[in-house]
Amino acid sequence: MPRMAARVEESYKQRMREIAAGYRQKYPWQDNLGMLEGLGAKLRFVKLEGQDGAYDPEHNVVFLNPKSTPERQRFTLAHEISHALLLQSDDLLSDIHDSYEGEALEDAIEILCNVGASAMLISKAMLERVTSRGLSGASVYRLMLEAEVSASVAMVSLSEYTDQAALFALCVRPSRERGNQKTPEDLLRGLEKPGGVEQDTRSRLEVRFAPSSRSMVYTLAHGTPIPPEHPIQKAL
Known part of the structure; x- marks a missing residue:
């Protein structure tokens, strides 16, 4: 059936x-x-x-x-x-x-x-290279560069590749607040720099896309608001 x-x-x-x-x-x-x-x-x-x-x-x-x-x-x-x-x-x-x-x-x-x-x-060799120092936001950005793919494609590929319990979240400002917001790619690029991207305390984030690995039991729905005190606010 x-x-x-x-x-x-x-x-x-x-x-x-x-x-x-x-x-x-x-x-x-x-x-x-x-x-x-x-x-x-x-x-x-x-x-x-x-x-x-x-x-x-x-x-x-x-x-x-x-x-x-x-x-x-x-x-x-x-x-x-x-x-x-x-x-x-x-x-x-x-x-x-x-x-x-x-x-x-x-x-x-x-x-x-x-x-x-x-x-x-995205080859297995690429995935091995970008995760050689562990799975992180920087892994997503490195895969985007090497494979010439978007952040969402890189996240899905990493979530299906890893054996770790992992949840990726692509976050943006709500549409009514976006204005001159940084793109997800800009935010990920900042993870490559010492100290990461400077946080704009006037903005708030919501989940646009959140793939998870097979062993992760939690999920995040599209549009889920990120509380101002959440660690991801500081990470970005």
């Missing part, structure tokens, strides 16, 4: 990682066009409402939104390539269809394509 895909089975994720990593190993690339070599696909930039990208299997074309950031475009391209690889993997695709249906199936496919994109862009 198909079930809702609140979480995709780890065995499916691992198979997707292996497929994506195998593609990267067989077709190493230096730029976005090189990423498509193994598919023989074309790349088109098209304004997409509410979407970062799409893959047209009939015409073998990947579409990217030109308004997205370079990091987002790169991850989206890897995500769409993962869609193509999943379509070519009859066994995994069949197992997913046996396990999920309807919206749960769509969610499972999207999750697996995100897993594939991360495996394409």
Whole structure:
């Protein structure tokens, strides 16, 4: 009986990682066009409402939104390539269809394509390097630089890689207070400097995104306010 895909089975994720990593190993690339070599696909930039990208299997074309950031475009391209690889993997695709249906199936496919994109862009060697001195906010920033990915992608990759009980939190000001706020990347960059980023006591933070490792029992919901006295306020 198909079930809702609140979480995709780890065995499916691992198979997707292996497929994506195998593609990267067989077709190493230096730029976005090189990423498509193994598919023989074309790349088109098209304004997409509410979407970062799409893959047209009939015409073998990947579409990217030109308004997205370079990091987002790169991850989206890897995500769409993962869609193509999943379509070519009859066994995994069949197992997913046996396990999920309807919206749960769509969610499972999207999750697996995100897993594939991360495996394409972030190698195990990268993860080992950035965590060689322990897991920290600086690990997130170093991975962002080395893999050329966003903070959220780096956090998810580290949360799935680590055996530690870890909870990552990407915090921002509420939209009505943002104004000239520092971006999450600015805040993470400050962790590389002695003393970290100077805290703006006039601002308050809320959780935008909070992935956790498999062994972490706690979670943080989107929009959770961070109390002014919380240690994270001083850390940022």
